[in-house]
Amino acid sequence: MNNDIERVLYSQEEINHRADELAAAITEEYHDQNPLVISVLTGAMIFTSDMLKRLNFKLNVDLVDVSSYDGTDSTGQVKLDLDLKSDVKGRSVIIMEDIIDTGRTLKYLVQLLKDRGAKSVAVCALLDKPGRREVSIEGDYVGFTTPNEFLVGYGLDYNNLYRNLPYVGVLKRSVYAN
């Protein structure tokens, strides 16, 4: 599995350090708001788990599953595969994502939550790839700004592989180019 990685971009240690900083900023803003933290499956589960352990105040957790990628390509169609259990009306919501790429996933989700009456919707993303953006959306709390390369590990996948790498790395082109 590690042989398929061209280079490591962010090590576990770097991610841990950045997660501490992001959690401190979120805590300052949300510690008295009882926010609803929404993890976007499947990619965000590892990052969400790391963040939740650092958010030491009253909050609720829910999951949503949306997908739009086929291999390394965005299909452009965001599908809601699993909906939330919670009512978001009047709630301060924080979405946890692994990566903002074209921005389509988050644009869809933020709109959905606003349509359902959320009081506020913030986005916390481990990675942001602004060079690939196709719709206008920004993260409120971003771990790292990345180059335009296909990344795997720490939740990010290629065809549902590599999610369990304990770092974020660039996938070798030879793995997906024909």
Ligand SMILES: O=P(O)(O)OC[C@H]1O[C@H](OP(=O)(O)OP(=O)(O)O)[C@H](O)[C@@H]1O
């Ligand atoms: O900004 P975008 O271009 O929309 O890309 C970002 C989304 O793509 C990935 O999800 P994917 O659809 O691959 O599902 P997954 O989380 O199950 O891997 C990733 O986890 C983000 O949710």
Ligand code: HPA
């Ligand atoms: O670089 C990426 N890697 C894995 N999944 C993704 N979804 C959007 N961008 C990426």
